[in-house]
Amino acid sequence: MQVTTEAAYNPGKANGASVSAPGGTSSITANSITVNAVAAPGNGQTVEYGINTTNNAASASWHDSRTFTGLTAGTTYYIFARSKANDTHNAGTPSAGLQVATGAAPVAVTGVTLNKTTLSLAAGDHETLQETVAPANATNKAVTWSTSNASVTTVNNGTVTAVSVGTATITVTTVDGSKTASCTVTVTAAHVHAYVGWTVISVTYPAQSTGTCDCGETSTRDTQIGDTGPASGIIFYVSASGFTVTGAGSFSAHYLEAAPANQASSIKWSNTGVDVTGATGEAIGTGKANTAAIIAAHSGDTAANNAAKAAVAYTGGGKSDWFLPSKDEINAMYNAKSHLGISSGGFWSSSQDNELSAWAQAFQVNTQIPAPKNSADANVRAVRAF
Helix, strand or coil, X not given: CCECCCCCCCCCCECCCCCCCCCCEEEECCCXXXXXXXXXXXXXXXXXXXXXXXXXXXXXXXXXXXXXXXXXXXXXXEEEEEECCCCCECCCCCCCCEEEECCCCCCCXXXXXXXXXXXXXXXXXXXXXXXXXECCXXXXXXXXXXXXXXXXXXXXXXXXXXXXXXXXXXXXXXXXXXXXXXXXXXXXXXXXXXXXXXXXXXXCCCCEEEEEEXXXXXXXXXXXXXXXXXXXXXEEEEEEEEEEECCCCCEEEEXXXXXXXXXXXXXXXXXXXXXXXXXXXXXXXXXXXXXXXXXXXXXXXXXXXXXXXXXXXXXXXXXXXXXXXXXXXXXXHHHCHHHHCCCCCEEEEEEECCCCEEEEEECCCCEEEEEECCCCCEEECCEEEC
């Protein structure tokens, strides 16, 4: 900035015009101040600006520029304005001083560290590195990030994304001082999620099941055959259109689940030969009504000699709505036998064939046969609908 020489008062010139004090600043740094411009008087004189640290205009140094540089950080200055002497006018009387302090001296960066110096990621995964700039009160803590091999890893504001198998170095650099820290990243092949233990968590159609990967991640999808049901059974039948569970308190359902183990083995369908006319349903959804009819017709039987009573005695999952499956329901069990852990043996259905026989399902082959009700050579696996 140009420094003007203090001109002596010349009685042959007119008195200089008065101007207002600077009305504030437009920029302040640790080593510079720029004040707002003061309007020039209308007599042809320009405005000059003075500065000192004593609030005494007589000792101020005067400048054509309103920007003062080379100042001391953290120091209070006083800035004045006056009309500048010219060929026809003396310098004007200085205005009152505007008190302004320069900013604090910047604190330089001395170093930077990362929260990790090594990192392992599977391709496709990502993790964010955290930088710490020293000292904590450094003025400019801005940093930039870079990778030594963008085909292995990329980095954006500290977030490292694994691209392909290999090794790369992530470097953080301070804008002030170019201090650096680095992290070596090893990228392995992408993890293939294998979810197991699919279990129903919501029964409203379409029901939802959650599975867990060995990496700890969970996933949710529509319930499928083989999932664990809401009563800890195994889902063996799914109907998108739904079906009606007949009998008292009939309702619509989309799923059937079977108990995870048998409720009885080598048990009779019934201990007495009775024509159960209400147990002739064979379709999906009729097993519950069949079961109720069988129990009503055999009041003297027990869970030890009556397949239907053995089924309803089961309370797995805290549920009391288990029943003996109908002919079609037990055939659906056969179709899903790999999920049920059944490879052989005969199982009773709740569907009567006639007064003396009822339908049973062979699981070693897909065969349904009418068997004598009082033959104790078939098993019971209870089911329920939801």
